[in-house]
Amino acid sequence: MSDAETDIETVRRYEDAVFSARGVETGYGDLQVLYGVDIDVRDDEIVLVFGPNGAGKSTLMRALFKQLPLWDGTIEIDGEDYSHLESNEMVPHGVAYVPQTANVFPNLTVAENLDIGSLHAADPASRREDLFELFPRLEERQSQDAATLSGGERQMLAMARALMPDPDVLLIDEPSAGLAPQLIERTFEHVDQIRQAGTAVLMVEQNVSAALEVTDRAYALDMGENKFEADAETIRDSQRVRDLYLGQ
Template sequence: MADIETIRRYDDALFSARDVETGYGDLQVLYGVDVDVQADEVVLLFGPNGAGKSTLMRALFKQLPLWDGTIEMDGQDFSALASNEMVPNGVAYVPQTENVFPNLTVGENLDIGSIHAADPEKRRETMYDLFPRLEERHGQDAETLSGGERQMLAMARALMPDPDLLLVDEPSAGLAPQLIERAFEHVDRVREAGTAVLMVEQNVKAALEVTDRAYALDVGENKFEADADTIRDSERVRDLYLGE
């Protein structure tokens, strides 16, 4: 079996985080975390509650300061960028909560997402092709959408500028069981449309169906990294993280 405990570094990655350390106030949460995402790849971050997964996503989108480490995109150092500079530089983020404007319509949410889009109308058409349900709900307030529709809208709004990388935190959170598979189908379609995806997800079994590679985080550190099949077949991962 492949060595899942050696955290490989990919020199040709689209996006790379190296030795990331951060936290909240005086509380350190991450201790030297590495993550790579290659072009057109879906990469999964998983681990127990409190492992630092969402903290890492916030740090990668520069919503938290880097205490140490570096972030690079396409060979360019993003470590000093502010959060509001990430989208114009090709990185979009869908947080787990408060990821749409509930009092605005579907179309208005997409308008806000189009601020950095080169061709807003073309991107809107692309989003409606990717998520046909949103076109049906175009004039409807986001607060009236179902959980699955809100998740589609959150992803579509983030994708409006045509980013190279989409960060998604818990895409299946709060969804009915019958909608979880569909949520990951949407993630796969985003990748097929040319945007790489890094996602945090607790439903590891379902997420691995559309994942190329995965990282396990635990107590703020990298524990395992491998392709999806190796992670799925690892007895150690199943025992520690999948409840099997």
Template sequence: MSSADLETVPEIDDALFSARGIETGYGELQVLYGVDVDVRDDEIVLVFGPNGAGKSTLMKALYGRLPLWDGTTEIDGTDLSEVRSNRMIEHGVGFVPQTENVFPNLTVSENLDIGAIHTEDPASRRAELFELFPRLEERLEQTAETLSGGERQMLAMARALMPDPDLLFIDEPSAGLAPQLIERTFEHIARIRDDGTAVLMIEQNVNAALSVADRGYVLDMGENRFEADAETIRESERIRDLYLGK
């Protein structure tokens, strides 16, 4: 794939989730300028780029935490453009924010109970998630504040997965984790995809994220800069020189 191909952001016909022409910002400050993103139902899609590129703003806009100034979002043909974050799970979209993603004073069990509000069979769903995160079953009666960083991240993902969403947004899953836990975290994310939930994630540890991602978008100065499959991104000297620090 040439550099010219990398700069083309194609529209994917069989996408589960699509965002088109996303523009938004804060007050009078515009941050995003016509960003496009697609996620198929069997993909992990990575969004990365330099600090200040607008990655977290994009995640907030796509999840309804920030109003769109222009553009549209949809999942499986349903328009989400005006759906606020507290209604997203009703449309099959879950979210794991970077911070404040668990209730620290509540037990692991109580955190999962909160995640189960929109779950038809909570006990069965818990059992499925304990297969993915067995450590949580061992920690059920501990408060979240007593968990390790890796265990908290497991709990945050499990709580968001309790309603069995079609798509999970994850913001900086490796942030604050010890190096030995980062690989395990991305292994969990790969399992989430393999178990039937598509993933859109923002991550600064790009090389680690590319080990499990299927495709990636580079966001720079609030605009799409490059889009390609993960292998092409890893092999692109241009992307490596500009964004991967090698």
């Protein structure tokens, strides 16, 4: 067995994480979906969660943002247990979320969407200017209804709205979903720029090969459980990962 294969046999824990999940269990009604999932995100890091359809990836993101109740486990922010928080309390504590769908208000303008995102911003005007530097297309589209934006522009708006409060951690579910191939690379460039600006990112993504280009570490999730965790280079070099998840 190669060193790369050996390195993905365990799920390490990172004591310096800014955001952590320990032993997360949840589901829908009587259906359990997650079985003791662990996740760590360190400061200014992009962490990828990938796996087959039905692995529980989107359920994990909803649970981490407290849109689903924790049946068991904990969520820690800067080492403090915040498992008791409600979903609407996550943003004031430095965690924002971009769901895969219904992530903008289509009947509102770009500017109005950003206004809603600014409710917890310390200096909304300054923050808006920062985000227009990151997403200049949005500045050009300020007066347009979100419903009239292209798929790529709508994804920019969803990320910008979530970033208005300047969170410490951004959770993103499938940022490239539904985008034309030529826009996918640009989307991941934006994710990398978000990290460079000081916000750590936890991202679920089906386009694993493209996401790994900007990812620091990755977790494989399968059947609601952690399968392994490793840095992006190790994941890319693993024949087991290519066979199981990348079709290569």
